[in-house]
Amino acid sequence: MNTTRRRGAGAAHRLAELAEAALGGPLPVRLRTWDHTETGPPDGPVVVVRSRRALRRLLWQPGELGLAQAYVTGEIDVEGDLAEGLRAIWSAARQHSLHPPRLTLGERVRAAAVAARLGAAGPPPAPPASQARLRGALHTKDRDRAAISHHYDLSNAFYRLLLDESMAYSCGYWAGEGPQFTAADAQRAKLELICRKLGLEPGSRLLDIGCGWGSLTLYAAQHHKAQVTAVTVSREQAAYVREQVDERGLADRVEVICQDYRDIAGGGFDAVVSVEMGEHVGDAEYPAFAAALHRMTRPLGRVLVQQMSRGAVAPGGGAFIEAYIAPDMHMRPMGETVHLLEEAGLEVRSVESLREHYVRTVGAWHDTLEERWADVVALVGEETARVWRLYLVGGALAFEERRMGVDQILSVRPAAAGPSGLPASPKDWYIGLDQV
Known part of the structure; x- marks a missing residue:
């Protein structure tokens, strides 16, 4: 039985639309969100967005660093073998020539509106405690x-x-x-x-x-x-x-x-x-x-x-x-x-x-x-x-x-x-x- 709700009915679908616009291609993973909605390829690795805080983090820090912050804090997880999940994502990125998110001003405004509708709007979350905080000129x-x-x-x-x-x-x-x-x-x-x-x-x-x-x-x-x-x-x-x-x-x-x-x-x-x-x-x-x-x-x-x-x-x-x-x-x-x-x-x-x-x-x-x-x-x-x-x-x-x-x-x-x-x-x- 297909458990995916109709397009636009839940957080997973709204996030998928934003991700596909930012990546310039199809979502290479299956997405499951905190409201138990899912979308994406049925046989793909499952990325679980556990909280609205992850969305807020990605809104302020799109790309690799924001995803890493959400992963190390447990706000985002990958079901099953993490290596297989990352391998599938990189393979899809090469196959479909996907690019890292570089959001335009219009895309940021749209993303902020989606975040507000999902109850995820707010100031940027503090970086995780494990992130380096260096001061001073480079390589002193x-x-x-x-x-x-x-x-x-x-x-x-x-x-x-x-x-x-x-x-x-x-x-x-x-x-x-x-x-x-x-x-x-x-x-x-x-x-x-x-x-x-x-x-x-x-x-x-x-x-x-x-x-x-x-x-x-x-x-x-x-x-x-x-x-x-x-x-x-x-x-x-x-x-x-x-x-x-x-x-x-x-x-x-x-x-x-x-x-x-x-x-x-x-x-x-x-x-x-x-x-x-x-x-x-x-x-x-x-x-x-x-x-x-x-x-x-x-x-x-x-x-x-x-x-x-x-x-x-x-x-x-x-x-x-x-x-x-x-x-x-x-x-x-x-x-x-x-x-x-x-x-x-x-x-x-x-x-x-x-x-x-x-x-x-x-x-x-x-x-x-x-x-x-x-x-x-x-x-x-x-x-x-x-x-x-x-x-x-x-x-x-x-x-x-x-x-x-x-x-x-x-x-x-x-x-x-x-x-x-x-x-x-x-x-x-x-x-x-x-x-x-």
Whole structure:
């Protein structure tokens, strides 16, 4: 039996008319509203608008950010598998060339009139508590510290729930197949691959910029006997790494510094690494960051940057990610980053895409989030848990659909006469990675 009421009879139909006008095409989802009316394709994912407050939020903030705000507060939900729902929406958007809402003045007036008839008129709702609120000029040291703190200082206990024992919060390297090769195995393989690409030997001086919870720092010191200087602006992370250094007896090989990369003194490192930190540097500041990588590396030393990228016409992160996850982040097409590194005097020797690896990595984190949902909610609250669900599901889909990528870019600081110090064919990088 068709339970959809006639066109215009309920809130669902009125909202659908507005949405179709804004999108420029048919509604790609089935819509159910607080008055129990429904409309839209019968086999489509079901978006549930639970309250009039969601409509008011979207009226004031149309587009991705307003939808994200309504989702994390529970005012809007998706029935069933959120990933399948988002995948269907993106597919329909491509198929029908739908565009994000950019309401004209007339459309806003019409939407306001519909909201008034539905009892949803009123001032803009306050942003959810989990939304970042940064102050000051873009990419000052204080603002960058606040941006990093918003995401990484959420709670070490939260990240222990989400990540494997290495606390590696970056793309893994899935060197093996089958269920016996786990997310933890993928992280170990990634750490080993980075150490091999950097050519670490006992006593090598390694600078780890944006060291996170120390997964690479600790691995390089423990398994390759490197002398590591680990740098982070997150106090929570620095404290955690110091604890691990003490527990593992690595104090003679690891120095942990809590400071901005712009304040790093000295140089002459055999290797410099930055794993998924470059996205936080900023567009205007990246040339200076690349110059710092060159300055801190000795001639013939190696630099590895693992960094997320975006498609040529895709957003740098999107309104949701920049408001809730990584404020002020900037991603660019991978080729532009290569150009900036070369402009700084580095010779790019190898570029390896890990895009499909990130689909699996983020998928594993999402599986853990759902399996431990009750623990996560008890620790950080329902709203923040929903932020992370949307982030992980949306992130995996962005990598799957090539709207985002991630790459390992290996460079060297060549000697004045031109030698790179790298073998012409580094065949041993990948041997036995599935066994580390």
